[in-house]
Amino acid sequence: MKSDFVHGYIQTMDAEKDPRNLILAFQIARKIIDNFSLGVFVEEMFEVVSCYFPVSFSPPPDNPHGITKQDLVLSLRSCLSATPLFSEYCLPLLLEKLTSDITSAQIDSLQTLAECAPVYGTAALKEYISSFYSCLRKEVVDGDSEEVKRESLKCLSCLISTLSTDITDISSSSVLKSFIEEIFSEYRIYILKSDVKILYNASSLLHCICDANSIACCMVLETAVPLVLLQYNNQTQINCRRCLIDILNMFISCAARHNTEQVLKIILIHKADLISTYTELLLARDKDISCYGIRGVAAILKCNNVLSESEAELFSKHIATILLSNSDKKIRNECVITVQLLASQFPVIVKSEIQTKLIEKLNQDQMEIDGDSSVSKEDLMGIITSISHHKLLLTDITYFIFLQLNQQKDKICSSEVLTSCLCSMVENNKTNGDVLDYTNTSIVPNILQLIVDQYQSLTSNDIEHLATILRISCTNSSSSICEGLYKQIVDLFLHGKLKGITLKDFQPLQNRSNKSQLCSLPLVTAVVCSVPLSETMVNIDDIVSSVMSICTTTDDLTICEYGSKCIAGLLNKLTESYIEGILMDIDKLWDGLFTVNQSSENVERSVILLTWITKALVLRNHCKAKEYIQKLLELLSVDIVGSIVAEYFYIIVTQYKDILNSEMRADIKMFYHQRLFLENKDRLVTDYQESESGAIKKNYLIVLSNLMKPLQKQVLLPELPLLLPLLIHSLVYEDRNLIQVTLTTIQSLCENKEGSLLLCKHLDSVIPQLLQLSKYLSDMKIRISALKCLNTVSHLPSHLILPYRNTVIKSLVQVLDDKKRLVRNEAVTARSKWFLIAEPGSS
């Protein structure tokens, strides 16, 4: 029955044409091949399946059955790769189709070969491997299609993996070994020619083989490394030398990706030659060439334990010289990457050979440096920051930075550069336990001392950087360390005590009149709002009440914002019983806002504080949150207050790095943006329609656009038919934020089908508005966004936008002469696109 069944099936399937049946037929065939013995019918089975290869099928226009070409290709491929018995028939077929003129057939054959190779095995491939390789080589070296090239390399990688199974010894003869030898006999010819493009392509084949398998990598590197080195030394043309070094670097990177003992052994054999070559490159005058040298050093460093300490020292010396004498950005970046690798393996050497020299240079007089005009002190600080990835490397530079910060004058660069470097170093290493430890024991105490001594000279950016360091320390350390830090902060800011000593004139939370002391509030926020809340935390009430009274009395809006953030951070996390009392005080503030006769300064202060508080409650979905939001919306219709509320409404939807985020353990409920939007949009739309004054209508639009900004497209789309006319209308109001949000929405609408359809209905009003905004003189960002929108609008169906073509082209002439280059660039792009609409030659 078995063989009769197989025979019967073959007859049934023969000459089937319907794609629906074919998909099934291929699936059944695969099942039969897997579960039945094909016996004498191997060839018949293969014939009946393979006659469809390569698949050529284009579904009818509306594709009623949903069958794609890809479905057929994949199910046919799974039959061909089902059994090694097919190899003797299938491999010649694939070989023939590889040389096809049709790209899709070529790609199909390459993918099929890649899938079949591991099933058919080395023995079956042996006979055909040279022929396959010459096809692949032809495509990679001489072909023009990038896609075919990519697939050829993938296929080669599969072939090599198959050939390398079961090989453990690289020196004994094997199919793989003779195959690789054959490849090299050709490669030797390529490498002698000076055609850079061909050499790159030919080398990409070898790189692909290296990447496929570590055994194959050994076999290739054994010959390739000395060959490329030799040719590099013989070659005289500079662009060829460059290319050869690049190729060599890629070979070494391949070795580093495997990092097995066998592979590294080969690199070790040639180590001396490699090191002398790279040293020579590092000393070269041509900056491109020395870039390749630096990259080569990086590649060797990635190979485990290849470089000895003395060799690392040698390279470090050369790189230090380059860093100190070269101002080219590209070469400096390469150096920094390499030094980072060096520092992870040889921190002591990097410290003594590179960092010390850089810091010395920082200390030199400006006069001396002007002489060689190489690297500015800011750049030097930047370099030191990006290479310091080890505790050992941090000590000297932090000492230097604090020394500078405590100096009243003659700083080597502005304090902002110094604090931002310190901050980046801590940020870059926040997962490194040693560095974190160092931050807690040394950097943080230094920061607190610095605040006490220098609060008058630190800028708000400095404070922000220092606060970031405290925040990183709190969010990454254990709870006992956090508690300690919390205590220090309370002692310092509330009681005016540092290290047990009472300070006379530093009491920011008590003495609320000293503004420059109050500017250090972000430091309190950073600690108090990021430590995990626990029972042992004393004085929380005192902090809240002090900060609250600062917010309600200060006449400085920045300080009010600092304080509001602190209150918001705490209200978001404290337990219900705690905040109940606080909220009662807050209700009084609300009442104040609704009474008239307030000075606008008072109003603004209350709005900032209440908006932040509302945000804190909305995030944790507190029962009062809805009430507070309703109050804010109610205020929108009040004169003056309304516009202030609208102006600050962005706070509620914006995410902040320094407060109310998940790193600081804030209580954030999922989908709060969506909830906020869906709960309030109807009210906003009705209020908008009912209000009569333009100024108040604008307030509603601003809030609405803010609510829409963070939403996913899927949530927004169903609402847009209602909202889009409103938004387009908002383009007439002179409010930059509102215009900007609307333009972004229009831009993102064009990116999907439903959105564009919707937009098409409003082209009549949108396009003239966009053209007008492209000449919005007071803000170049708006001009740019408007032009970008016009550019995306040009992708809409051409029969709809064609009527506007001439108007747009004519109107943009003026923008071509805009005073800003960035605007002109966008105008050129947009205008060129509109020229091509419905023209011959446009795709």
Place this chain on the structure above:
Amino acid sequence: MSLDNANPVVFQKTTEREILPEDEDNDVLDEIDDREVYDLIRSINDPEHPLTLEELNVVDHANVHVDNKKNKISISFTPTIPHCSMATLIGLSIRVKLLRALPPRFKVDVQISPGSHASEEAVNKQLADKERVAAALENSHLLKVVNECLTIREK
């Protein structure tokens, strides 16, 4: 169709222009300079190869001169080989690109670099003749080829 120059030498692309802080300041006036005009034409596609004029070194930064005060721009381009039959088409593409991308106040002069093409004079004359340029663009086949050269390839 056989290609005039089947295997041209490919040159490196210039890096994108760096954006300086004053470029983003609405109150500073940026004048149209050599580099800006060069950026406009360097991305034009070659009619024969899947490469840009910059990659074939047909146009070069040094051969673009802008005089903003006198409203004059002069550009010379170098065909890859002296008998290149595409020279007129390349010149036409540069002209059309600038017609679409520059403010009309400029008088643009497009020429073949001296000594780089066999029928240099004839081509220069054609490119300088406004009416012949306009007439060429009436020809829909020619317009199609020019538009293809000017379409920016999406990568």
